[in-house]
Amino acid sequence: MEILKVENLCKTYGKGEAKVNALKNVSFSLEKGEFAAVVGESGSGKSTLLNCIGALDTPTSGSIFIDGQNLFSMKEEKRTIYRRRNIGFIFQLVSELNVEQNIIFPLLLDYQKPDPKKVNEILNLLGLAERRYHLPRQLSGGQQQRVAIGRALITQPKLILADEPTGNLDSKNSQDVIDMLISASRHFKQTILMITHNNNLTSSVDRVFRVSDGILTDLGGTANEALS
Numbered sequence: 001m002e003i004l005k006v007e008n009l010c011k012t013y014g015k016g017e018a019k020v021n022a023l024k025n026v027s028f029s030l031e032k033g034e035f036a037a038v039v040g041e042s043g044s045g046k047s048t049l050l051n052c053i054g055a056l057d058t059p060t061s062g063s064i065f066i067d068g069q070n071l072f073s074m075k076e077e078k079r080t081i082y083r084r085r086n087i088g089f090i091f092q093l094v095s096e097l098n099v100e101q102n103i104i105f106p107l108l109l110d111y112q113k114p115d116p117k118k119v120n121e122i123l124n125l126l127g128l129a130e131r132r133y134h135l136p137r138q139l140s141g142g143q144q145q146r147v148a149i150g151r152a153l154i155t156q157p158k159l160i161l162a163d164e165p166t167g168n169l170d171s172k173n174s175q176d177v178i179d180m181l182i183s184a185s186r187h188f189k190q191t192i193l194m195i196t197h198n199n200n201l202t203s204s205v206d207r208v209f210r211v212s213d214g215i216l217t218d219l220g221g222t223a224n225e226a227l228s
Contacts, residue, residue: 002068003030003032038216044211086157093151125180127146
C-alpha cells in the first residue's frame, strides 16, 4: 500500500543570478511500514525535501500525495488539519511538559482525548514507562529523542518525518534512537522518512536515498553496499 508519492518535485529560491534550484524533479514513493533514510551533504536539499513533504514549505512545482491525498491541491486550512492528523514530526520537546504530556501534546492540540492504553504501549515500547513524569531536563539526550519519537507516534500518522534525529547524540545513543525508530516502524507498521548525514546509521533501514545538488537517487535497500 503506497503511503507517500512524490512526483517531479521542484523547489526554487530567489531569482536571476541569485536563483537556487534546491530540488530538481524529485520523484519517489514509499509503501506502508517502510523505513527510508535520505543522506547527503549539508546544503544538498535534504531538509528542503522533508519540509515540502511535511507541508512546512511549498514546492515550486510537482505533486506530493500522502495516502492518495494531494497535499497542495488542498486549501491551506484543510492542509494544516490534514498535516496535523496524518504527518508526525520528530521535533524538540516542550520543556515545561513532562514525558507523558509531551507525548500526548499533538492529540490535545487537535482536541482529541488520549487513549491510556496507547500511551502506555508507546511508553513501554520506548522504555520510558518509569520516566513518564520526568521533565525533559531530567532526561538524557537519547531519552529526550525517544520522547520525541513517542510524540510522533501517538496520532498514528500515515507518515513520520525525522530531520537528523541523532544530530546531537554520541554514537551509542544515536544507534539506540535508530533502533527505536526501527522498532516503531515494525511494531506499528509505521512509514518513516529520516534525514541523516551519518551513513553509518542507515545499515538497518529498508531503503536509502541520496540527495546531491537537489537531485535524488534511489540507492535501494542494501545500504552498506550502496554507500561504500
